[in-house]
Amino acid sequence: MNALILIAEDEPEIAEILDAYLTREGYRTYQVNNGQSALDVQPLLKPDLVLLDIKMPGKDGWEVLAELRRRGDTPVVIVTALDQDIDRLQGLRIGADDYVVKPFNPVEVVARIGAVLRRTGVSRTEAVLRVGRLEIDTQSYVASVRGSGAGSERGRTDKNSGEPLVLTLTEFRLLAHMAKSPNRVFTRSELIDACLPGGDALERTVDSHVSNLRKKLDKAGAADMITVVRGVGYRLADA
Template structure:
């Protein structure tokens, strides 16, 4: 699925131009004209990147950027008429990934969007593991299961050990892990029994089952466990 760009711009003409050029390049877009609306829709839409104006009603872009950074690492490209060095520095200090000054060349904006997405995607791929409908973020310690339709994922309520086991297996999907391997990798101390692994696996499967994905973890008799990329 192509990247979703959230366009936060209260001037309709500018928003339409950005929308048209991004759509032409194959991106999906969603437009809002209010700073508070950005924060309202971001958790639901989970955009791959936000194009953010600064002077908007509701909340200004600085407030929105600061809140987005508190929430996570969604890439943000600031697009604004504020062209002073102090404004650029403030944007980068708060956490903008790039800064574009109006009036701009829309072709350049699209190119910068692509560059930021490539850069952040490469960084994110090192911390986010995807196996089928399962997504494991090893940086934020969050694991979620996405619906087949591609809708937003539902977070799993995991213990730290359960998360470690799931993340370790997600690094090598379809590989069979022995109980002793999982003990060494995921249960520090080395004094855990193999039946402890079975207990953690049972709990994991029950939690996955509630989201219709219990079959992702399978038992290989006499060997151990496999995390399959197809539930």
Template sequence: MNALVLIAEDDAEIAGILEAYFQREGFRTTHARDGQVALDLHTALKPDLLLLDVTMPRVDGWQVLAGIRQRGNTPVIMITALDADLDRLQGLRLGADDYVVKPFNPIEVVARANAVLRRAGTISEAAVLRVGGLSIDLDAYQASVTSPQGDQPLNLTLTEFRLLVHMARTPTKVFSRSELVDACLPGSDALDRTVDSHLSRLRKKLEEAGAVRMLQSVRGVGYRLGVQP
């Protein structure tokens, strides 16, 4: 049975967006409009993951998180407009597994949820990664981009494929060149300019297939796979 995600969020519009994106990716969802309902549903349904807003009626998110941690180890991702370092530290101190700040990209939230659930052993890694219009078949070592003209296959080298997969596992995260070397070119003597060369060719192939501006450079930092909801 697919993983069940409990969305504790008092903003109906935000909750609806999250439910739509998670259901599209095959998750089951349920919604709590306040903290007390979230605690009650957690007891009754034993969800696989909790998406938890901080500022909610009746019982706030910090209290819900503390209550959840007294019961067990259900993975929890905090979703909040509170972006100060102290708020992040508070969430991690109380046992949150991840922390997402509003406004957020719902695709990124789903990707983070998948990562948290994999770490918890709830789900195994999917055979196909999907990021926006990009699909990556991990078993077949094939990638394609969906466009108005249909699926456009990408003719990638093994290194290009590894780089694309690594970034696709955490959409919108900025990766430094050294991170990409360590993850995708282990044991090599690759330099930063080598990574730049591989990613330049990868970007050209993505754009030719219709994924314009998907692979982005972040000046002074590195690269990210940017996606649009």
């Protein structure tokens, strides 16, 4: 399972930017906008890393960091506008694994997260994603539906074998992106940012690609894996 990053950030625009860059790189994400919520969900989600702002309503980042350290050794990367040396030292003293000052380059933040996860032994992503009977090899760009019955037409008896889906590059990117977070609802704009180079595609372009992808999954025996959530976007089910 891909590493899960808990984003604790009260500025929506910053949270969305971090979320977009992290999901694009294969991480799972969960957002909260205050310190108490971060502490409430941490024992339930058991995130692999917490991306923590300091100036948040309710409990601030210092309190959250101190409590997380009392609970265990979940890696924490601080992202804050506090740029004084005394603030950096306090963060590291309490137990932060890294400290990033705003404004930041989101690519650098993702790279720092990857470095922290490597140091703590957490894998960022797996080469092969499996969702239900769907199997996606992100390195060879091959997706197949196991036990689809396609193999029996050629005389194979292995019910777990799957016929590769014939997908365009964009269809493969959409499928792999949704497979990294099964059951999550992705908005059309999220899918554009993550899967369509240039980011200038229209939402109806996403609809067209997803429609073609659903037809191919249906033909392979995986009907209704991708469902439409009206007014929001699309979900890939893990059943």
